[in-house]
Amino acid sequence: MAEITISSYFDCSPMTLLVGADKKRYLVHSSVLAANSETLRALCEGSWAETHTREIDWSEWEEATVKRFLEWIYTGDYSVPGSFKRNKVPLAELESHTISEPIVQQPQIGMLRPLTPLGACFTPLPATELDATSLDKGDFSVTSMAHAKLYVLAQYTNTPALENAALGRLHKIFVRLVPSKDSQIVESIVNLVAYVYSNTNALVNSEEPMRRVISTFCAVRFLELLGHATFQKLQSEGGDFVVDFWEKVRSASLGRENTALLNEREELKA
Numbered sequence: 001m002a003e004i005t006i007s008s009y010f011d012c013s014p015m016t017l018l019v020g021a022d023k024k025r026y027l028v029h030s031s032v033l034a035a036n037s038e039t040l041r042a043l044c045e046g047s048w049a050e051t052h053t054r055e056i057d058w059s060e061w062e063e064a065t066v067k068r069f070l071e072w073i074y075t076g077d078y079s080v081p082g083s084f085k086r087n088k089v090p091l092a093e094l095e096s097h098t099i100s101e102p103i104v105q106q107p108q109i110g111m112l113r114p115l116t117p118l119g120a121c122f123t124p125l126p127a128t129e130l131d132a133t134s135l136d137k138g139d140f141s142v143t144s145m146a147h148a149k150l151y152v153l154a155q156y157t158n159t160p161a162l163e164n165a166a167l168g169r170l171h172k173i174f175v176r177l178v179p180s181k182d183s184q185i186v187e188s189i190v191n192l193v194a195y196v197y198s199n200t201n202a203l204v205n206s207e208e209p210m211r212r213v214i215s216t217f218c219a220v221r222f223l224e225l226l227g228h229a230t231f232q233k234l235q236s237e238g239g240d241f242v243v244d245f246w247e248k249v250r251s252a253s254l255g256r257e258n259t260a261l262l263n264e265r266e267e268l269k270a
Helices: 006-010 030-036 038-045 049-053 063-075 091-096 137-157 160-176 183-199 209-220 229-236 240-269
Strands: 014-019 024-029 055-058
Touching: 014 030, 014 063, 024 030, 024 063, 030 038, 030 063, 038 049, 038 137, 049 055, 063 137, 063 160, 137 160, 137 183, 160 209, 183 209, 183 229, 183 240, 209 240, 229 240
Parallel strands: 014 055
Antiparallel strands: 014 024
16 A cells, blocks of 8 residues: 555545445545555546546445445455454555465375365464454354455455455454354355355456455365255355366365275285
């Protein structure tokens, strides 16, 4: 994020964000918007219609999500509903924190190809810096969706530091989450999958980061998820998620089968 000086708050013309279905007006310093996002910088300082009207129409975005976005660009932090508590992470650390690229490798006979561990899908911030102190089913539903919606808005505005922050916090929740037989948790996971896959785009040469984290979690926990009617219904609808999910399950199965074959060979040699 570009450095913002105190004087920039006083000598910039404000922008008005028209938020939600009722187009509630939020006055925001244009210098703060421009410092956090090249897309918003173009709207504030370029030659677009918004540059002249000083209004940006965000009526398609929920007010709660926009509030978190504004909280982030002004403070380098944001809060979510539920009882997830965390220590503030230095902004400079978040900006240097990047999403790890997936390793593209096709499974072959005789080659080990276990499923990528969930922890390897994203390089999380240290646990002492990012800590979910409690995890219940009500918190998971509202908190996970809040992070996902903010991630999508960060993508829309080209705010990569916020993308990484939202992804990292959701990843931290998934690492600790065990679906077990709780149908409410599973229903929340299905709703999260539907939202993320409807509001992000598949990439050509790599896997979209949020999709990767969610599909990997589901593949890791597939035995616990497949027995639930809501997850079965999600499978029946097809689409990108089903392809990603079963590809990861297949890769994991091949890895286990190849490990067993190698062990048998070693036993025969002995």
